[in-house]
Amino acid sequence: MNIAEVLHNLLFDYTLRTVALGAGILGIVSGALGCFAMLRRQSLLGDSVSHTALPGIAVAFLLTGTKSPVMMILGAAVAGWLGTYAVIQIVRRSRIKTDTALGLILSVFFGFGLVLLTYIQKLPNSRQAGLEKFLFGQASALLVEDVITMGILGGIVILTLFFFWKEFKLLSFDPDFLEILGFPVRWIESLLTLILVIAIVIGLQTVGVVLMSAMVVAPAAAARQWTDRLSLMVVLAALFGAISGIAGAVISSLTAHLPTGPTIVLCISAIVIISITLAPNRGLFWKWLRQLNDRRRLALEAVLLDLYELSRQHADPQHPHSVETIRTMSFHTARVDKSLEILEEKNLARRIPGEYWAITDMGRAEAEKSIQNMERRT
Amino acid sequence: MSNNELAVEVTDLTVAYKDKPVLWDIDVAVPSGILMAVVGPNGAGKTTMIKAILGLVKSAAGQVLIYGQPYSKQRHLVGYVPQRGSVDWDFPTNVLDVVMMGRYGRLGWVKRPGKAEREAALDALQKVGMADFSERQISQLSGGQQQRVFLARALVQDASVYFMDEPFQGVDAKTERAIIGILQELRSSGKTVIVVHHDLQTVPEYFDWVTLLNVRRIAGGPVKEVFNDENLRLAYGGRVAFKGQPEHAV
Numbered sequence A: 001m002n003i004a005e006v007l008h009n010l011l012f013d014y015t016l017r018t019v020a021l022g023a024g025i026l027g028i029v030s031g032a033l034g035c036f037a038m039l040r041r042q043s044l045l046g047d048s049v050s051h052t053a054l055p056g057i058a059v060a061f062l063l064t065g066t067k068s069p070v071m072m073i074l075g076a077a078v079a080g081w082l083g084t085y086a087v088i089q090i091v092r093r094s095r096i097k098t099d100t101a102l103g104l105i106l107s108v109f110f111g112f113g114l115v116l117l118t119y120i121q122k123l124p125n126s127r128q129a130g131l132e133k134f135l136f137g138q139a140s141a142l143l144v145e146d147v148i149t150m151g152i153l154g155g156i157v158i159l160t161l162f163f164f165w166k167e168f169k170l171l172s173f174d175p176d177f178l179e180i181l182g183f184p185v186r187w188i189e190s191l192l193t194l195i196l197v198i199a200i201v202i203g204l205q206t207v208g209v210v211l212m213s214a215m216v217v218a219p220a221a222a223a224r225q226w227t228d229r230l231s232l233m234v235v236l237a238a239l240f241g242a243i244s245g246i247a248g249a250v251i252s253s254l255t256a257h258l259p260t261g262p263t264i265v266l267c268i269s270a271i272v273i274i275s276i277t278l279a280p281n282r283g284l285f286w287k288w289l290r291q292l293n294d295r296r297r298l299a300l301e302a303v304l305l306d307l308y309e310l311s312r313q314h315a316d317p318q319h320p321h322s323v324e325t326i327r328t329m330s331f332h333t334a335r336v337d338k339s340l341e342i343l344e345e346k347n348l349a350r351r352i353p354g355e356y357w358a359i360t361d362m363g364r365a366e367a368e369k370s371i372q373n374m375e376r377r378t
Numbered sequence B: 001m002s003n004n005e006l007a008v009e010v011t012d013l014t015v016a017y018k019d020k021p022v023l024w025d026i027d028v029a030v031p032s033g034i035l036m037a038v039v040g041p042n043g044a045g046k047t048t049m050i051k052a053i054l055g056l057v058k059s060a061a062g063q064v065l066i067y068g069q070p071y072s073k074q075r076h077l078v079g080y081v082p083q084r085g086s087v088d089w090d091f092p093t094n095v096l097d098v099v100m101m102g103r104y105g106r107l108g109w110v111k112r113p114g115k116a117e118r119e120a121a122l123d124a125l126q127k128v129g130m131a132d133f134s135e136r137q138i139s140q141l142s143g144g145q146q147q148r149v150f151l152a153r154a155l156v157q158d159a160s161v162y163f164m165d166e167p168f169q170g171v172d173a174k175t176e177r178a179i180i181g182i183l184q185e186l187r188s189s190g191k192t193v194i195v196v197h198h199d200l201q202t203v204p205e206y207f208d209w210v211t212l213l214n215v216r217r218i219a220g221g222p223v224k225e226v227f228n229d230e231n232l233r234l235a236y237g238g239r240v241a242f243k244g245q246p247e248h249a250v
Helices: A003-012 A014-039 A043-064 A069-093 A098-121 A144-163 A165-173 A175-180 A185-201 A212-226 A230-254 A260-278 A284-311 A323-329 A333-345 A361-377 B046-053 B095-107 B115-127 B143-156 B173-188 B200-206 B229-239
Strands: A349-352 A356-359 B006-017 B020-031 B035-039 B061-066 B078-081 B161-165 B192-196 B209-214 B216-222
Touching: A003 A014, A003 A230, A014 A043, A014 A144, A014 A165, A014 A185, A014 A212, A014 A230, A014 A260, A043 A069, A043 A098, A043 A185, A043 A212, A069 A098, A069 A144, A069 A185, A144 A165, A144 A185, A165 A175, A165 A185, A165 B095, A175 A185, A175 B078, A175 B095, A185 A212, A212 A230, A212 A260, A230 A260, A260 A284, A284 A323, A284 A333, A284 A356, A284 A361, A323 A333, A323 A356, A333 A349, A356 A361, B006 B046, B006 B192, B020 B046, B020 B192, B020 B209, B035 B046, B035 B173, B035 B200, B046 B161, B046 B192, B078 B143, B095 B115, B095 B143, B115 B143, B143 B161, B143 B173, B173 B192, B209 B229, B216 B229
Parallel strands: B020 B216, B035 B192, B035 B209, B078 B161, B161 B192
Antiparallel strands: A349 A356, B006 B020, B006 B061, B209 B216
16 A cells, blocks of 8 residues: 555545544643653653553443443543552652552552453443453544544643643742742642543553553653753654554554554654664764764874873884784774774874884874873863 | 841741651741851751741741741742752753743743743843853753852842752852852842851851751851850761861761
C-alpha cells in the first residue's frame, strides 16, 4: 500500500479514521501532561495510575452493567485517583518511600482488578465480553462515541494546562516558592494530579493499562532532549505522542493481527531512541563525538609535549628519538603512531628514517605555548 | 514604618520531627530595618526556623507576626531566597523566566507575566550583576550565578522582610561582597533582611543584629551586645575557642 492510499484511508476509512483520531488525541494529552510528571520526578505515577484504574473499570461495569465510555472512564478515574491518594498518604504517614508505596499500591490494585475481571468473565451474561481489552488496549474497537468522549476530556485537560500554566510551572520548579507567594500549593498539586489522571484514563481503552505509562513517560523524555524551554518541550511531547499514536494506528491497520497499543508504544520508543542518540547538545552521539575529538586533541598534545620534553635533554634540539621511547612516555600509547603522523602533517614533528622522530621549531613554539596555557589555567 | 516597629515577631515557636524537638520554644523579635544573621551549629534548626516562620515546615506550636499581623495576612510583605540546592537546575527554563517568578504573587491567578514583569526582572538582574545572562539556560550557571538569580527573584518580589537561607553558600569572595552590598542596600532602603549564615568571622562585619540558635534560642540582639565568647560557647558547645578564630561550623 502506498502513501496516497494510506492517506486516503486515514481520511475516508471509518475504522482507521476513528482509531487514528483517538490515538492522536491520547498521544497529545498524555504527552503534554507527561512533561509535568517527568519534571516533578513522578514518572512512575503514570504507571501507578493506569494500573490502579483497572479495578475501577471492573467495578463500574459491575455497578452499572454498561460499557459506556463515560462510565468506564469515570470508574477508572476514581480508582486511579484513589490509588494516587493512597500513595501520597502512605508516604506522608509512614516511613515508606514513594517508589515502594507506588509499587505496593500498583500491584495491590492491579491484582484486585485482575480478580474482578476473571469474575466478570465467568458471569452468565454476554455483555461482559470486551472488558479485557483494557489490559492491552484494543484501538480497533474504538467507536466515534469513545473518541468524542476522549476529545472532550482531553480538551478540558489541555485548557486547564493552558490556564494554570504559570502555576504548574512554578509548582514543578520550586513548590516552596509557590507557597511563599501565597498560592494554595495543595490545591494546585491536586488539580495537576487530577488532569494527569484524566489524561491517563482516556488512553486506557486504546493502549491498555499495562502500556499506558509509556505514553506518559516516553514523549516527555524524548522532547526534553530537543529543547531547554518548557513550552516547546510540552508542544514537542504532544506532537511526538500524536505522531506515534497515528503512526501506530496506521501501521497496525496495514498488518493483520498487529495490536494497536503495542504498535503505538513501539513508535514512541523509536522516537525516544532517536532523540536520546541524535538530539543536538543532549544527544549521546554528539557527546560521544565531542569526547572523541577531545581525546584526539589531548593525545596529540601529549605526544607533542613528550617530544618537547625529550628534545630538552639534548644539546641538539633536533635530536631524533625512536617511536618506542615516545611510546613508553605517552599515556595514550595506542594513538602514538597516528598522533605522530598528524603532527608531521602540521609540520610540528619530523620523521627521520628508521622510525625516529624529532620535534620541529614550529613544534617547540607550539609546545611552549600550550605549557603557558596550562600554567595560566592552574 | 518606623524603626521601633517589629518587622518579625516570633513567639513560642516549636517544631518537632517525630517526637524529637528541632526547635524548642523560640522567641525572636526582629526590629524593622536591620540586617540580621541567624547562626548556630549544624542541626541547630536555622533553616527549619526560617521555613517554620514561612509556613513551609509545620510547627507544633507558636505564632508569627509580620509587622504586627499574622503571617497569613502579610505574605505579600515577605521575600524568600531558598537554599540553592533546593531546586533542580536542569529544569527547562532560562534566567529571566526564573526571576519573573518573583512577580507571580502580584500577578495572581492565570495572568501571564508581561512587559512590566520583564522590565522588573531585567532591572533586578542588573542589580545583581547578571544582566548579560538573562537568556542563559539555568543549567549553565555556576553556583554563584545561581545564587544571584535567586537573589534577583527575591528582589522583584519587592518585599519588606527578606528571609535568605545561606545566600553565600558556594560563592566566591567577589560574589560574596557583591551580595552583601545588595543586602546592605536593602537595609538602607528600610527593608529588613534575615540571613542564615555559616561564617562566624564575617558576622560583625556584615550584620548589625544576630540570633544565636541551637534548638533553643541562645541569644539575640545587636551584634555588639550579644556576639561574644560566652554566647558562642553556649551555642556551639566547646567547639568555638574564641571569637577571632572560630572553628567553622561546616
